[in-house]
């Protein structure tokens with residue numbers, strides 16, 4: 001099995017999702033794994049790639065690859081797959097990765113399994129695990145031909161820093177005319193404080209039980225005191241109380257912080273699937289029968305408007321002492 005992992009980067013960092021997929025691929029017993037970084041001035045990322053399990057790293061470094069556009073990346077990957085005889089290409093999900101994976105599948109006439117939560121070897125074959133029926137079951141999915149392409153749901157795998165180093169091989173960049181037609185006009189970064197929801201060790205999430213958008217300051221204050229990020233349910237995102245980028249769940253993000261504090265959240269299955277792998281789950285809800293208590297490690301039956309500010313005060317006091 002010859003596996004290539006697409007290593008996406010922003011700034012001078014490889015994304016956690018890509019590194020998780022790399023660590024997963026490197027853990028297969030008979031793994032022949034390589035990473036690939038595509039961009040401009042990206043050679044310095046080799047250290048990170050090696051540390052997280054890539055014995056080999058292909059580097060496509062070219063000024064024309066600076067903008068994160070999909071088609072030039074498809075050109076590089078398609079060439080690599082053909083030249084090196086790669087049979088499996090893995091991606092961690094993102095807007096860019098989804099575009100590149102789909103473009104590569106079309107270019108190579110290859111099968112793409114998307115939204116996978118795991119990958120296993122069964123009887124010498126690779127089998128993808130894909131959540132279905134509102135994430136209540138996993139279905140096994142496979143590929144009829146090579147190369148196999150897979151796109152993993154974000155948060156599926158934790159990056160494991162094994163501490164190796166990658167042997168770097170530069171790849172020649174040849175772009176198709178049609179791939180250079182699109183131009184990046186602008187890139188804007190969302191202004192936010194504190195860690196992102198994907199990387200935060202602590203998430204304080206708010207639901208409809210907060211009563212209104214103005215009460216999100218309660219969860220923001222607690223998140224700030226704990227050095228964490230704010231999450232939200234779809235109900236409040238749909239109501240326009242909080243941005244979509246913070247939505248946790250089936251149609252939002254999958255997160256696995258060390259601590260997840262759910263404030264005024266009922267615990268619907270679609271929310272649960274996005275946060276159930278958190279280390280410790282604490283729920284604050286005024287309804288003793290709220291489903292969230294069934295999968296919480298610690299439950300507080302009470303009004304969020306009383307419990308959350310008190311908790312924030314206690315955390316601040318503990319930190320100050």
Ligand SMILES: Cc1cc2nc3c(=O)[nH]c(=O)nc-3n(C[C@H](O)[C@H](O)[C@H](O)COP(=O)(O)OP(=O)(O)OC[C@H]3O[C@@H](n4cnc5c(N)ncnc54)[C@H](O)[C@@H]3O)c2cc1C
Nearest residue numbers: 207208209233234235249250251252264266271286303304
């Ligand atoms: C296809 C599909 C995809 C979906 N995807 C997602 C998804 O990605 N993420 C997601 O979150 N949902 C998703 N949903 C919606 C999901 O089914 C629920 O409707 C949603 O999660 C409920 O959000 P909530 O817990 O904020 O609101 P509610 O279900 O209304 O729960 C509010 C909770 O707050 C409690 N409460 C009320 N007042 C207080 C108070 N003062 N103090 C303490 N507790 C209080 C109540 O007891 C209740 O338990 C999806 C649904 C579908 C059909």
